Amino acid sequence: MFSNFVGKERPLSWVVQFWPVLVSSWVFSLSATWLCKKIAMKLGIVDKPDATVKTHKEPVAYLGGLGILVGLVVGVLAGIQIIYGQPEFETCLRWLLGILAGAAIACFVGLVDDILDILPWQKMLGQVVAAIILLFVGIKPSLHFTTSHLGFTLSNQMEWILSIPVVIFFVLGATNSLNLLDGLDGLCGGVTAIISMGMLFLAVHLSTWRFSDVGDPVRMIICLGLTGGVLGFLPFNRHPAKIFMGDAGSLLLGFVSATLMILFAEDIPRWWMASIMIFGLPILDTATALVRRLINKRPLFVSDRGHIYDQLMDRGYSLKKAVIICYLLAGLYAVIGIAMSQIRTRYAVIVYIVVVLTSAWIVWAKGFLKMEGLRGAARQKKEKDKAG
Numbered sequence: 001m002f003s004n005f006v007g008k009e010r011p012l013s014w015v016v017q018f019w020p021v022l023v024s025s026w027v028f029s030l031s032a033t034w035l036c037k038k039i040a041m042k043l044g045i046v047d048k049p050d051a052t053v054k055t056h057k058e059p060v061a062y063l064g065g066l067g068i069l070v071g072l073v074v075g076v077l078a079g080i081q082i083i084y085g086q087p088e089f090e091t092c093l094r095w096l097l098g099i100l101a102g103a104a105i106a107c108f109v110g111l112v113d114d115i116l117d118i119l120p121w122q123k124m125l126g127q128v129v130a131a132i133i134l135l136f137v138g139i140k141p142s143l144h145f146t147t148s149h150l151g152f153t154l155s156n157q158m159e160w161i162l163s164i165p166v167v168i169f170f171v172l173g174a175t176n177s178l179n180l181l182d183g184l185d186g187l188c189g190g191v192t193a194i195i196s197m198g199m200l201f202l203a204v205h206l207s208t209w210r211f212s213d214v215g216d217p218v219r220m221i222i223c224l225g226l227t228g229g230v231l232g233f234l235p236f237n238r239h240p241a242k243i244f245m246g247d248a249g250s251l252l253l254g255f256v257s258a259t260l261m262i263l264f265a266e267d268i269p270r271w272w273m274a275s276i277m278i279f280g281l282p283i284l285d286t287a288t289a290l291v292r293r294l295i296n297k298r299p300l301f302v303s304d305r306g307h308i309y310d311q312l313m314d315r316g317y318s319l320k321k322a323v324i325i326c327y328l329l330a331g332l333y334a335v336i337g338i339a340m341s342q343i344r345t346r347y348a349v350i351v352y353i354v355v356v357l358t359s360a361w362i363v364w365a366k367g368f369l370k371m372e373g374l375r376g377a378a379r380q381k382k383e384k385d386k387a388g
Contacts, residue, residue: 005342007209015204017082018217021075021224029071029232036063037236037243045115047244060241062114065249067236068229069107072256075225076100079217087213091138095218098137099259102130106175106255110247123247124172130255131171134262141166141265141272170261175254177282180289182250184309185239187323189230191281191330192253196226198278198334199260202271202341215266222263226256239319270348274341277352280333281326284308284359292369311368 006012040046040061048059076096083092109126112118134140140163144154154162182188203219210216230253236243245253257279265272276283285308292306293299312322336355340348363369 005205007205007207009210010208012208015207015220018079018220018224020082021079021221022228024078025071025075025225025228026232027071028074029067029229030235031232032070033064033067033233033236033243036067037061039063040243047114047246061243062246063111063248064233064237064243064245065107065110065114065247065252067243068233068245068249069103069252071229071232072103072225072252073100075228076221079221079225083217083221086217091214092217094137095139095214096221098133098139099218099222099256102133102259103252103255105130105133107248107252110249110251114246114248123251127172127175127251127255128168131168131258134171134259135164135167139167139259139262141262142267167262170258171255173286174258174261174279174282175251177279177286178254178257179247179250180286180307181282181309182245183305183307184319184323185241186234186237187309187326188250188253189234189237189245190323190327192257193227193230193234194327194330194334195257195278195282196223196230196260198331198338199223199264199275200227201338202264202274202278205341206271212266215263219260219263222256222260226253226260239323268345270341270345273345273348273352274337277337277340277355278334280337280355280359281330284329284333284363288363288368295369308363308368 040063045062046059047062076099080093080096083089086092105126109118109123109130113123140160143159143162143166178188178192181191199219200223203216203223206212207216207220233243233245233249237245261272261275261279264275289307309322309326312325313319317325333355336351340351
């Protein structure tokens, strides 16, 4: 299956040359996160416990998302220096700067929400603006290959029109999925690191086969920059967390993850499907939360403590064990995605369907759709009934 994973069109040395992206993003993220923690505590920008959704014991510094952003920016700038003079440099530069601009917007919107608690539609508007930046610089999925297999062709103009809702959907979906996953110390950051490393494997594969003079270096730089940025933040976020990424971090990570999935939607759909599978755990958690709230007639967009990781703790697992289980699940989805990228699309689709159905069955059979548990939304009802 993996006999042709490393291609023959480019040597591995072409991939190795990007190591400064990973190192610089990690070093600067580590330093910036430490500094952000100091600033947040001094200015009182902290997340205070409320005994319902926020169950930590003491106020914890925000601004972790800014630390990750600094690492990502420095890593991307290092990558730009590496590819200077390579084929299609100007297009690569435009894409990379566009991604940084969108990431900065997503991070800023999240930061404003962390500090001022803005309305949901305002957050969504900011995410849409970030998505439009991608379209403005030319980052969009290639839809013509998929539609041609369905028996019709798309004009360039129609493909651009259809790409607009697709890009917005992916950005909104990924940003809000990781926002919902940011519920335990080290969880969202660790899962994102696993996702970015999984996508890095796909990027290396495509790069050694010289799939694209523009997409290959951009994917390598963003994967390494994201990985380094998150790994620099995680030492401060592991339990007990000294700093939270806040919405600034989760929206940033979601935007960059969505961008990577769109970057893999280049001509052949199996790379796109593989990247979506690698992002499987946030999708599973979000789908479970929405379905659970729907069938229990609860507000769809009101926060609660009934996510998969919360319900693992309801079942007696410690916080650290719940996080490790989520890491393992994220790793499993990543391995499946990488493996399926090496077989024909028609067979990969069958496996994906089996994985989705199996995941749904496990969620249902294990009772994750029930509103129960001390950390679930049922707790609020329980306390209300007790008071009455």
